[in-house]
Amino acid sequence: MTPPSATIVALATAPAAGAVGILRLSGPAALEVGRALAPGVPQVPTPRHAYLATFVDAAGGVLDEGLFLYFRAPQSFTGEDVVELQAHGSPRLLRLLLARTLEDARVRPALPGEFTRRAFLNGRIDLTRAEAVADLVAADSEAAVRAAAAGLSGALAERIRALEEPLRALHADLEGVLNFPDEAEGADEDAGPRVAALRSEADALRAEVGRGRLVRQGARVALYGPVNAGKSTLFNRLVGEERALVDAEPGTTRDALEARVEWDGLGVTLYDTAGLREAPGRVEALGIARTRDLLAAVDLAVLVLPPEASVEEAASWMREVGATPVLVVTGKCDAVPATLAGAGGGGTGRAAATASASPVFGTVPATGGPAGPGAPLPPPRPRVSGLTGEGVDALRTSVLTRLWGGGTPSAVALVSERHADALRRTAEALGRAEEASRVSTLEVLSGEVGLALEALGEVSGTSVSEALLDTLFQRFCIGK
Ligand SMILES: Nc1nc2c(ncn2[C@@H]2O[C@H](COP(=O)(O)OP(=O)(O)OP(=O)(O)O)[C@@H](O)[C@H]2O)c(=O)[nH]1
Ligand SMILES: [Mg+2]
Incomplete structure (x- = not known):
């Protein structure tokens, strides 16, 4: 997955009158384009420093005064160069500023969730955290806020990793024995108990799924x-x-x-x-x-x-x-x-x-x-x-x-329907693997373990298709 090269722009605040309105740019041209609107900012601004800046139109006429923030790649939310202009929250003014950035051919409007998607593609966050961002924005009860925050802090990611890593190791051992029987001899000896342990862990995680839905939807x-x-x-x-x-x-x-x-x-x-x-x-x-x-x-x-x-x-x-x-x-x-x-x-x-x-x-x-x-x-x-x-x-x-x-x-990690479904398939594949470890061949066992790994990867994002990413990020708002 190569990083996308277009610089994207969007209003990060709601398109209504408010105290502050934020315009956010991400991509290689972010700094240059941002500085065209705020020419008073130094050519090489200090990252993560708030500059008081004057925002101007193409002719240099003053539009507003506000803050200019620069985050240098990769130390930014998206992992790319990011510039945020914090202006007064006038929808008309913000549209003017937005239109100006779009006059630059390197810039295009961001798609829903595209900032978060880039953060995921650039390895800044895993998929559970990316989704927690959307959950937090959509949260409509205190419990949902707290659960999304737990997701954001990586609570679910941690649980998934604790399952995924031993599962991947087991799969590697089994494939090793299948493909290089001499070198890897004996690596499959304790496969039965390992599968059983992973299965009960997957079941435990699944048991929390219903509660996750309670938090999310009430x-x-x-x-x-x-x-x-x-x-x-x-x-x-x-x-x-x-x-x-x-x-x-x-x-x-x-x-x-x-x-x-x-x-x-x-x-x-x-x-x-x-x-x-x-x-x-x-x-x-x-x-x-x-x-x-x-x-x-x-x-x-x-x-x-x-x-x-x-x-x-x-x-x-x-x-x-x-x-x-x-x-x-x-x-x-x-x-x-x-x-x-x-x-x-x-x-x-x-x-x-x-x-x-x-x-x-x-x-x-x-x-x-x-x-x-x-x-x-x-x-x-x-x-x-x-x-x-x-x-x-x-x-x-x-x-x-x-x-x-x-x-x-608040103690419950948020688990979405999508996670629930992937976890169900993980647990089911592990159930079949456990069965296979008793009565079937190593090929069948390894195949089921592979399926479990793949299903689990849909939660963490290690095995996730472009199409799935499209669907996931659809539910984000623009500017997130
Ligand atoms: N003493 C007393 N009367 C009650 C109480 N709750 C309801 N009532 C009375 O019982 C009658 C029925 O009350 P509702 O709340 O309409 O009962 P319901 O179960 O919704 O009835 P349906 O919609 O017809 O199935 C009314 O005359 C109420 O005033 C209560 O806690 N104590
Ligand atoms: Mg009634």
Whole structure:
């Protein structure tokens, strides 16, 4: 990959009025072109020194006064000569300055992400860091900012390298034995345990992928349960405003409502859904169908039950959501004494909950089905009241704990869908390699290890195609 020779230019600040507007040039002609706009700056300026400069038009007329910074290759963000002009943030002025630089035939406008791309091509940063730059710009919660910053500092790159280097060594050993059996004899002896260790490391990295997505996009959490359980009231309380309609009539909510909140720095999209019941009206049935689709897609479903709901009912409701994890709470807890709420009364049909109870609590596990006499007690359901706010803080904490385990968002290295996919292929290839190390030939084993290495290289950037780079840098803004 030869370094591109065109000098590129772009506004590095948003094209709106602001205190400061920055014009950035990168490439061999950066200094000369930059100095044409700021002729007062010495011919050989000190790198990384801020010069107070006058910016002029082609005829020498003064346009603005600002700062001139020069970064000499390779000690710059892109690894090339870089010049930054910091002018006042007038969009019109900045367009004038930009147009002047483009009059020079050696200069062309930068493509989205091209500065960062050059930094990557010149070996200044690896791909995980380049992508973290885009993540940071796009971050919309504190956790996303912190995670992108962790990516930027190379946290993910470090983890990838720790896997990639031994993997590459193993691949080299195996290929050595295959190609030069005499010289490399015995280098494949411990291939089995080495593959196994690498595989478990790859699996561990993969396990963090889901959390990375939570940081980047925020978590999706839906309230669901029987009609009239108090879901919308609780939703409003969690969101902090009267977003959802609340009424004593069952079936009030039809369309799912969503609201974005930030809890402990983690972005959470919260959904209020149509209460589920059998034999609803036609429109309500449409809402119920949507609720089911949504429940299958969210990261966590919060089941809001009326105080009198039994353990069997809770179990049957939990089965509504498929594989989505469920947190069960007892709503309207202000309406009943603590001893009853959450203790599960009776009733068999889930839509026909009544308080006519049989004392079954504690004998049926949450997974449903009849239990033996020694079955463990299910955990007591947390009690909340959307009306009074009781238990709502605790609910928020439980939701975060369920989403995060005990970890803090900032400790998680950001992993994108692209990384997730590459890591999945790495782990799968290593799984097949492990199998091959037991039952197959050295060729097959080495082939799988090679595939794992290639997939992993897509994360670090050691094996990455131009086409992939194009797609990646598309999502950057111009000037980055
Ligand atoms: N005492 C008490 N009443 C509540 C509480 N939450 C809701 N209610 C009442 O219960 C009724 C239903 O409340 P909603 O919040 O609309 O219940 P929902 O689960 O969204 O109902 P649907 O949308 O019809 O499924 C209303 O009359 C509320 O005032 C609560 O925490 N305590
Ligand atoms: Mg509702």
